[in-house]
Amino acid sequence: MILAHAGRCSGPETASTVALATVLSIVLFRPWRKTVARAANRLTRVVLPIVVVAAVTLTGCGGSKKASTTTASPPPTTARIRIDSPTPGQVLGPDVTVKVTIIGGTAVQRVNGPLTATEGHVHVVLDGSLVAMAYGTTQDLHNVKPGIHLLKAVFVAVNHQPFPNSPQASVGFTVK
Numbered sequence: 001m002i003l004a005h006a007g008r009c010s011g012p013e014t015a016s017t018v019a020l021a022t023v024l025s026i027v028l029f030r031p032w033r034k035t036v037a038r039a040a041n042r043l044t045r046v047v048l049p050i051v052v053v054a055a056v057t058l059t060g061c062g063g064s065k066k067a068s069t070t071t072a073s074p075p076p077t078t079a080r081i082r083i084d085s086p087t088p089g090q091v092l093g094p095d096v097t098v099k100v101t102i103i104g105g106t107a108v109q110r111v112n113g114p115l116t117a118t119e120g121h122v123h124v125v126l127d128g129s130l131v132a133m134a135y136g137t138t139q140d141l142h143n144v145k146p147g148i149h150l151l152k153a154v155f156v157a158v159n160h161q162p163f164p165n166s167p168q169a170s171v172g173f174t175v176k
Contacts, residue, residue, distance in 0.1 A: 074157030076164045077117040079105030081155045086173040094175055096141045098124055098134070100153045105167070108158060109135045115157050123160075125152040133160075144175045 085099040086092055105118045124132040124139050127149055132139045152170040156162050 072115055072159060072161070074115045074120075074159065074161050074163050075117045077105060077120075077155070077167060079103065079118060079120075079155055079163075079167050081105075081122065081153055081167045081169050083151065083153050083169045083171045086151065086171060088171050088173070090173045092144075092173060092175055094143050094146075096144050096151075096173070096175070098132075098139045098141060098151065098153065100134075100137050100169070102137065102155055105155055107134065107136050110158055111160065113158060115159060117163070120155050120157045120163070123154045123156050125154065126150075146175050148172065148174050 080103040082101045082103065083098070084101055085097060100122055102122070105120060107121050108119045111121075122134040122137070122139070123130055124134055124141070126141065126144070131141060150170060150172050152168055154162065155167040
């Protein structure tokens with residue numbers, strides 16, 4: 001109910017949150033009760049509902065107006081990615097150096113800020129599991145188990161979200 005708000009509330013949402021919190025606080029603390037003997041306890045029964053209303057409103061409506069870049073959708077990209085190493089069918093030792101080329105895009109170090117169609121980084125996926133996030137075009141993988149492996153490189157936006165057209169490349173190789 002109150003926690004349904006995400007981020008900043010609009011005017012009507014804030015008003016409804018305050019109203020609901022006020023009713024809840026009054027019902028819980030009943031400041032009009034006369035069975036309370038001391039004035040300090042009576043004051044507490046008036047102040048506590050105000051504190052609860054403020055806390056609920058700030059919790060429900062106190063988020064940032066600016067949308068987080070981690071949840072924003074990146075724009076489509078014309079970038080492409082190619083795996084230069086390892087090559088298809090190559091037999092390697094347990095340490096594998098992955099080299100990619102990003103065509104029409106750039107690998108960057110930042111993980112937030114404005115989303116562009118040409119900036120991002122590379123998610124390196126080995127046998128279906130994400131094993132590295134490369135902020136350049138080279139990534140070393142150590143102690144890869146012997147066997148046949150499928151390597152996939154995916155060019156993603158700076159916020160780790162895939163581009164709508166998800167530029168990716170894959171290659172099969174063997175570790176002895």
